[in-house]
Amino acid sequence: MPLKIPFAKVDCSGNELKYIQEVLNSGWMTTAGKTQLLEKKFSEYIGSKFACAVNSCTAALHLALEAIGIGPEDKVLVPSMTFTASAEIIRYLGADPVFYDVDYATRLATPDILKDALSHHPGIKAVMIVHFGGQAADMDAILPLCRSRGVRIIEDAAHAFPSRRSGKWIGTFGDITCFSFYANKTITTGEGGMLVTDDETLFKRCKVMRLHGIDRDIWNRFTTDESTWEYDVVAPGFKYNLADLNAAVGLAQLERAETMRKARQRCAAKYFELLRDCPHLDLPGLEVAMEDHAWHLFPVVLRSSAPVSRNRMIELLFERGIGTSVHYKPLHRMSYYRERYGLQPEAFPNTERIWQGTFTLPIYPSLRTEDVEYISETLRAILSGT
């Protein structure tokens, strides 16, 4: 049977084409007015002081750690239950990741887990928080915990736009927050990302390092009246700027961010309704209101009591036309991190329990209620052996 329900599907039903056309007409394809407008609108949306658009969330995370001064032999706490981008950027700077376990139900860092990790590893310079699946971690408790120990907080919010915790948008808590506009994220520019902060010094450093360590961005160089040719290089920076062509798509996506989030929330609510009490299945734990959740992912866990393995479940769903994914094979199981840091699965009991049984169900704006019903019925049928 051909795949009837893909795992992910982009929604580009807004002003995407119109804004792309404007960029093509302008004759300026790379970082310029559309990117600046996206930065302005994005920071207005969440109420952060500064926003810096980049060509990926990975780039944003790299710039963030560079800006707070992470360097060789520094240690940064990072969850094992995440995508490798959250940890690889620590290695870009010659620093070392120290991996932590997460809560089983939410896949989030908890204040207790972090308190424990910080006391076991005294030299930690920064903590990476991943707002897994679009649900924000308990930042009200995590911030004072880190700040009282002089530990910086970088948030990997690749899943978490728009997302709130205790009435505040993610992007207004830690030192720097990084969002992803990758093709399958909650809003997209194809490839892209956004870094936000309230700290002007950090912002300026990120902006300079985003484009070769040049002290003024290319737009200013070509549009100001004063000597437009001269610039200084203050550091060996990176090539991480977002192109206007991509920003055009982002502006159209941003306009529909809440509409699309609501549509994903509708899918999540239906899954909760139809899969509640489903035997052998653990649904994602909720610590925030439905409307505060970005609903990027709907991960479930098959218990060890289930009549089929996780891998077999994925095959059976595929055969019935349903695309799924796995978030994530943990980093402590990836050969690079496992071998370099001598990591043992026993050190990550919750992450292991998630990993053994987890798979992620489709959730996106154009996923119809009938689709969610079909997916839920198929799952239940497989688990009841019919």
Ligand SMILES: *Cc1c(COP(=O)(O)O)cnc(C)c1O
């Ligand atoms: C997608 C993702 C990233 C990387 O985002 P890019 O924009 O592709 O660089 C980082 N962290 C997490 C948790 C992600 O899911």
